[in-house]
Amino acid sequence: MTNYNFPIPNTFGIDAKAKLFIEYYSLDELRQVLKEHKGERILHIGQGSNLLFTKDFDGVILHSKMARARFLDDETVEAQNGLRLDDLIAQLTDMNYCGLEKLSLIPGEVGASAVQNVGAYGCEAKDVIVRVHTLDVETLKERVFTNEECKFGYRDSAFKHELKGRYIVTSVVYKVKPGDATKTREEIIETRNGKLPKVGEVGSAGSFFMNPFVPEEQANALLKQYPDMPHFASPQGVKIPAAWLIEQCGWKGKTLGGAQVWPKQPLVIVNANNASAQEIMELAAQVSASVKEKFGITISPEVNYI
Ligand SMILES: Cc1cc2nc3c(=O)[nH]c(=O)nc-3n(C[C@H](O)[C@H](O)[C@H](O)COP(=O)(O)OP(=O)(O)OC[C@H]3O[C@@H](n4cnc5c(N)ncnc54)[C@H](O)[C@@H]3O)c2cc1C
Structure with missing residues (x-):
């Protein structure tokens, strides 16, 4: 008999459990986990803010604790998959960089922002994503997808279709520019707080x-x-x-x-x-x-x- 011991975090607050829930802190650790659980059912989640667990999960749930961001140059910032998107936007705004502010307060992490092509107020992640870094679950090799290769659509990307389950998004490179986004960010936060749970x-x-x-x-x-x-x-x-x-x-x-x-x-x-x-x-x-x-x-x- 299978034991489902691990509660799965999800913003719906659904009481669902997995056989295993593993958090990793580095790419090497992720590779190790994938090696150890080869052949098992794997689901990588972020904050669980776009998921409805209809039953317990008969496999391993993975979640990233890699949550750093760094500027590659004055126009691009690379953020790791486990960083909350809104934390990234807050930091960029504080540093006087703009570009992502219309996505303020969208729950979830950087990894899923590319998978879902999140969007709000006329801006979608695809408008600011330069490239997406991934790890191939089968070969354990890194692969970089250009914006075009991600085949972004309305709340959609190739990671939800032909690439589903094969690649884990490990980091996303976004384009930014110097500029004050404080006012837009504040207005969006106020509007969203007024109408969304x-x-x-x-x-x-x-x-x-x-x-x-x-x-x-x-x-x-x-x-x-x-x-x-x-x-x-x-x-x-x-x-x-x-x-x-x-x-x-x-x-x-x-x-x-x-x-x-x-x-x-x-x-x-x-x-x-x-x-x-x-x-x-x-x-x-x-x-x-x-x-x-x-x-x-x-x-x-x-x-x-x-
Ligand atoms: C109150 C509220 C408001 C919201 N408003 C908006 C909005 O305005 N606009 C919008 O677009 N969305 C919105 N959402 C939906 C949600 O925030 C987004 O879909 C978000 O991208 C989900 O992020 P997550 O980290 O929680 O991903 P999860 O929900 O955990 O996962 C979503 C999908 O991405 C996959 N995934 C997650 N991480 C990775 C990874 N590293 N590699 C590969 N696959 C991965 C998962 O397997 C799953 O298929 C809202 C949600 C809530 C609860």
């Missing part, structure tokens, strides 16, 4: 769904019926905010067991009262089914189900 206070994984893109004809037909519908033209199609669609379906503040659609921002599902992963998944399924029924639009989860 605070990590450590209310369990969530941030936006549960991605914003859908629909063909122009479909958007035009919907606009005849819903003239107030917010919409944004883009090369991928017309983007419609998922939060608006969910709100129109009457979900704001609604609960299912311990799970709730966050009253201040309906794109977020929270663990309001000891929710199980099944309750969160069921609420998400009902939300997306009702959006499909009312608008004919499919909304997909941004959160990774494990």
Whole structure:
């Protein structure tokens, strides 16, 4: 019988355990761990702020304690995977460097910022990432991916598809420039604190769904019926905010067991009262089914189900 003894950190506050949870402090240690656990199921996590553990994890969870950053020159900074992205941005801002400030207060670590291509306020990680350093889980060799090779998309990268599970992001090189970002950072922190659940206070994984893109004809037909519908033209199609669609379906503040659609921002599902992963998944399924029924639009989860 398998023993699941190790609680897995996750911002949803889901009680899930793994067979093993290992933190490493150097690349050599990481190589050693990978050698020792070759053939076992491995999942590398950051802060667990975009994960929904639907059951205990039958394998080894890895987490980096490498959390340093250094300037390579006046325009680039290399940060290790385990550094909290917002700590990096805070340090850069203090040192009078700008470029990443719109990503302020996004939970999670540097490693995942590249995997997820995190974004907010019109800026995405891909806009500031120069290259991504990785370790190949099979050969234990380092490999560097250029920005193009990462195939970044909306909350997406090759690390979520063809490279998934094969490479551990070990550090990310971001481009920065001298400049005062204090005001932008403060404004963003205030706005985010006003509408998003605070990590450590209310369990969530941030936006549960991605914003859908629909063909122009479909958007035009919907606009005849819903003239107030917010919409944004883009090369991928017309983007419609998922939060608006969910709100129109009457979900704001609604609960299912311990799970709730966050009253201040309906794109977020929270663990309001000891929710199980099944309750969160069921609420998400009902939300997306009702959006499909009312608008004919499919909304997909941004959160990774494990
Ligand atoms: C309150 C709240 C607000 C949020 N707001 C935003 C927002 O505005 N914009 C946004 O984009 N996201 C947002 N998120 C989602 C989340 O912050 C991001 O997805 C973040 O990148 C997750 O980082 P993490 O370190 O917690 O990664 P995890 O959730 O632990 O992991 C995410 C994925 O990355 C993989 N991974 C992690 N580290 C590595 C590594 N070193 N190498 C390879 N793979 C790795 C994991 O296996 C997993 O597939 C929010 C979340 C919360 C809770």
